[in-house]
Amino acid sequence: MERNCKTCPFNSKAATTLCDASFDQLSENHLVLKFKKGDTVIKQGMYSTNVVFLRTGLAKIHLTGPYHEQIVKLIKAPTYLGLPTTFGDKINQYSVTAVSDVEVCFIDVQVFQTILNENREFSHEIILELCRNELESFRRCANRTQKLIRGNMADVLLEFSEKIFLSDSFTMPLSQSDLANLVDTSRESVSRVMTEFDKDGIIKVNGKQIQILNKKSLKLISQNG
Secondary structure: OOOOHHHOOOOOOOHHHOOHHHHHHHHHOEEEEEEOOOOEEEOOOOEOOEEEEEEEOEEEEEEEOOOOEEEEEEEEOOEEEOHHHHOOOOEOOOEEEEOOOEEEEEEEHHHHHHHHHHOHHHHHHHHHHHHHHHHHHHHHHHHHHHOOHHHHHHHHHHHHHHHHOOOOEEEOOOOHHHHHHHOOOOHHHHHHHHHHHHHOOOEEEEOOEEEEOOHHHHHHHHHHO
């Protein structure tokens, strides 16, 4: 397992700004663990004692609401997890669960805080990432509430293709129930829309294998909601 943080192939953009002394601090105060698909990486309501960095794999952020568990978004490595919680009230406000097998780096929060205080460029990059995540959350919220199910499903398929798998052919990582949760609809509605997309020649569905055949049409459905 990688011990020298400076040579880690999964370093964030922020980490590339660090000096050797800061990398030494990180190398001495981190732990890398592997999680299987379905394992809990961060649990809502628990005390946060580490900065968590997703090195490899795919995970989902979800939280317990008034009536049910809500999937907020999927996260692709490499990226930080739970920074708002870690530097906020110290209690995890949401859970993170592995959607695939993942590797996660746990960094001592006090060491991370010291590095933030001592490295202006590093702090700047972390702030930029938090800002991007917040703006993305606003966009997702607007889309969920204003688009119809076809528009939301088109968004999900485009995200898998263009941001997560970087391919028009991929294996769907979520169950239909999780997809329904992600876009705030029923499992039956997800199944119906996927069948419609398949019959219209927009995608080809073979079990969990998805192939996007007409991305232009999918983007039009996304734009029109």
